[in-house]
Amino acid sequence: MxxxxxxxxxxxxxxxxxxxxxxxxxxxxxxxxxxxxxxxxxxxxxxxxxxxxxxxxxxxxxxxxxxxxxxxxxxxxxxxxxxxxxxxxxxxxxxxxxxxxxxxxxxxxxxxxxxxxxxxxxxxxxxxxxxxxxxxxxxxxxxxGLWQAAEKTADDLMARLAVVPMTLEARGLDTTPATMDKLSRNGDTLTPPVLDVIYNDEIHHVAAGVRWFSFLAERRGEDGEAAFHATMAKHYPAGLKAPFNHQARAMAGYPRDWYEKLAR
Missing domain, CATH: 1.20.120 (Four Helix Bundle (Hemerythrin (Met), subunit A))
Structure with a gap:
């Protein structure tokens, strides 16, 4: 048991x-x-x-x-x-x-x-x-690739949160609407509704990442944005790929200055 x-x-x-x-x-x-x-x-x-x-x-x-x-x-x-x-x-x-x-x-x-x-x-x-x-x-x-990201952040919870929900899942928020549109234009009526469920759930997953990253930064006496940028400089030195889905990221409570300043 x-x-x-x-x-x-x-x-x-x-x-x-x-x-x-x-x-x-x-x-x-x-x-x-x-x-x-x-x-x-x-x-x-x-x-x-x-x-x-x-x-x-x-x-x-x-x-x-x-x-x-x-x-x-x-x-x-x-x-x-x-x-x-x-x-x-x-x-x-x-x-x-x-x-x-x-x-x-x-x-x-x-x-x-x-x-x-x-x-x-x-x-x-x-x-x-x-x-x-x-x-x-x-x-x-x-x-x-996804599990490799987990291995690279296995010793740092803030890095895990920054890399997995706040970057990889957030990227899904950026790309999924265009994917659904392409599929619909190609006559697919079954896949877009499933992707829409995933999309809306993952707003909450990104929100959890932002919430707990902010919690840990505050507990350490650090500024959240500065801590995020320091973490991303280590794991994504080339920056983040734009464009961003600002609306979905805002629904997740993801401050725009945190990620937009890292756009390459």
Missing amino acids: TTTLTEAACRVLLAADPAEKCRLTRDFAEDWRAGRISELGATRPPDRPARPERPQLLPFKEMPRRSYGGDRGRVSLIHALAHIELNAIDLGWDIVARFVGQDLPREFHDDWVRVAVDEARHFEMLEDLLASLGARYGDLPAHD
């Missing part, structure tokens, strides 16, 4: 089968909400989560270019997004377990457990879209 939240997190991280990973995520999140799991514990997460035998992982530069036209293009795009969401489930649980010793309030853990549940739902929605096209997750190669 799983008795602590970090033990639950590690069981999800060590589940190689995506369906099992999603099922455990929902079950443990409900146990945490209901108080059946009440202690954080101190179980250390693995360096890397378990993964199924497929998809094959390639260097980012070797990945085929995405297409938006026809069923083949849709499968390529949806598969890439499903791979991101599977990694995102693990990132939600990893942040719970990896940084457990930092005297964080319960609300911090509530937020990232909720994020993991959202990501599991997103993965399953995308898997259903793949099935409707006669495909499945693992049919195409994928890259390991």
Whole structure:
């Protein structure tokens, strides 16, 4: 029986089968909400989560270019997004377990457990879209960039928040509306509604990143903007890619000066 939240997190991280990973995520999140799991514990997460035998992982530069036209293009795009969401489930649980010793309030853990549940739902929605096209997750190669970002921020919670929700997920807010528009113009009526659900959920994920980055900066007696810029200078020295979706970022409580000054 799983008795602590970090033990639950590690069981999800060590589940190689995506369906099992999603099922455990929902079950443990409900146990945490209901108080059946009440202690954080101190179980250390693995360096890397378990993964199924497929998809094959390639260097980012070797990945085929995405297409938006026809069923083949849709499968390529949806598969890439499903791979991101599977990694995102693990990132939600990893942040719970990896940084457990930092005297964080319960609300911090509530937020990232909720994020993991959202990501599991997103993965399953995308898997259903793949099935409707006669495909499945693992049919195409994928890259390991998202987990590499996790590895590079494994020793610094503020860096993890700045890089994952505040940069990588925020970039999704910038690009998803254009993706939905392209798909709709190509006659796709099924994928854009799923991407719209993901888009709106990820506003809340970015908001959680901003909220807890600001919390940690204030606790350290640092200015939030200055701390963010110092962190980004280390991890994104070339700056951030524009244009930005200012409306969605504002809904996430993301101060415009924080990111816009870093535009390249």
